[in-house]
Amino acid sequence: MNANDTVAAVRDSLTTAKDSLAGLHMNTPLDAIARNGRARRRWHRLAGLTGAMAVMAGTALAASALAPSGHPASQSGHPVSHPRTAQLAAWTVAKQANGDIKVTIRQLSDPSGLQSTLRADGVPASVTFLAQHDPSCRPYPMTQGVFKSIYQAQNAAGSGTTVLIIHPTALPSGAGVQIGAAVGQQAGDRGLQQVDGNQTIHRPVHRVAARARSASIRVGLVYASQQCTGS
Amino acid sequence: MEFAEFYESTRDDCLRIVLLNVGDRHLAHDLVAEAYTRAWMSWRKVRELEVPRAWVVRTALNTHVSWWRRRRHEVVLGNHDAAMPAEQATGVSGDLLAALRRLPARQREVVTLRLLLDLDTETTARVLGIAPGTVGAHLHKAVATLRAAIPPHDGQEISK
Numbered sequence: 001m002n003a004n005d006t007v008a009a010v011r012d013s014l015t016t017a018k019d020s021l022a023g024l025h026m027n028t029p030l031d032a033i034a035r036n037g038r039a040r041r042r043w044h045r046l047a048g049l050t051g052a053m054a055v056m057a058g059t060a061l062a063a064s065a066l067a068p069s070g071h072p073a074s075q076s077g078h079p080v081s082h083p084r085t086a087q088l089a090a091w092t093v094a095k096q097a098n099g100d101i102k103v104t105i106r107q108l109s110d111p112s113g114l115q116s117t118l119r120a121d122g123v124p125a126s127v128t129f130l131a132q133h134d135p136s137c138r139p140y141p142m143t144q145g146v147f148k149s150i151y152q153a154q155n156a157a158g159s160g161t162t163v164l165i166i167h168p169t170a171l172p173s174g175a176g177v178q179i180g181a182a183v184g185q186q187a188g189d190r191g192l193q194q195v196d197g198n199q200t201i202h203r204p205v206h207r208v209a210a211r212a213r214s215a216s217i218r219v220g221l222v223y224a225s226q227q228c229t230g231s
Numbered sequence: 232m233e234f235a236e237f238y239e240s241t242r243d244d245c246l247r248i249v250l251l252n253v254g255d256r257h258l259a260h261d262l263v264a265e266a267y268t269r270a271w272m273s274w275r276k277v278r279e280l281e282v283p284r285a286w287v288v289r290t291a292l293n294t295h296v297s298w299w300r301r302r303r304h305e306v307v308l309g310n311h312d313a314a315m316p317a318e319q320a321t322g323v324s325g326d327l328l329a330a331l332r333r334l335p336a337r338q339r340e341v342v343t344l345r346l347l348l349d350l351d352t353e354t355t356a357r358v359l360g361i362a363p364g365t366v367g368a369h370l371h372k373a374v375a376t377l378r379a380a381i382p383p384h385d386g387q388e389i390s391k
Contacts, residue, residue: 013377
């Protein structure tokens with residue numbers, strides 16, 4: 001067999017493999033691609049604006065003036081419209097026009113405030129951040145596909161910010177969202193993740209309160225109940 | 232060409248090619264979606280490229296290298312939803328696809344562009360920014376490796 005025959009044989013085998021995937025389709029709608037692209041552009045613009053602000057005014061001074069206790073800059077149902085304030089809050093919840101809930105987490109503070117804001121926006125939620133896992137919450141069984149339909153996550157590298165886009169209508173009946181966190185070495189402890197059940201773990205470096213420590217945002221589904229998720 | 236037209240006409244083929252390279256449907260889907268998102272963001276530049284779909288495939292495969300590390304995204308599933316290997320769906324020898332995934336990155340890029348996207352040597356060289364002769368050398372080495380992974384036909388003639 002000469003070189004051309006060898007190339008042809010490999011080409012045939014690979015083409016056969018590709019052709020046999022004819023039933024496989026890229027099912028992400030064009031709208032979703034464009035939506036993600038627009039969100040990423042907005043994020044880049046906000047990040048640039050924040051950097052410029054930090055240089056001009058000083059991050060510490062601005063933070064103390066605009067976000068004194070880590071309270072949300074934007075309450076339920078009011079999308080962020082003031083980038084300066086939004087960037088300096090510990091977290092932000094913004095309800096999108098399509099019903100999605102955008103959660104931006106910058107600091108792990110005021111979990112109860114985030115929890116009640118999410119519940120007010122119609123998301124059964126349990127938020128603990130660094131506190132002990134709520135024993136009344138039981139992990140809800142799910143698959144990766146279900147996970148992906150419920151929310152998307154974006155971590156801006158190096159910024160210590162996690163953005164979750166939650167689709168409340170995709171939540172299975174009887175399920176709620178649990179948001180927690182782990183610090184230091186625990187962030188990479190696979191055993192801990194398995195004990196806690198089905199979760200997606202995001203690992204940017206978050207500031208924990210005012211201290212710079214490594215932490216991971218953990219998102220999972222739990223059975224909804226009055227004690228766990230308020231519903 | 233508008234992005235919508237490009238997306239509709241190329242997305243399935245790109246997904247299948249990336250799946251053959253990474254072997255995991257969910258991951259391939261994520262990588263291709265990410266690549267198209269970047270293409271959407273840079274469409275004015277991407278649309279002017281000689282082969283925009285090659286850009287998408289290359290971006291998806293390059294993203295694969297740093298995807299988990301950069302986004303720090305980890306899914307813990309237990310045994311609920313084990314990824315379906317591509318070879319289960321293709322009916323093609325798993326050895327061949329495993330050999331494809333083990334190729335050095337540049338060889339795999341050349342195989343992907345030349346044999347899966349069916350580009351000629353000169354176009355492949357321009358897309359990768361290397362000399363045509365280098366494309367030939369990478370292809371020669373890669374094909375030799377892959378050929379060894381293709382099982383003989385069951386009905387092949389046996390010489391006595």
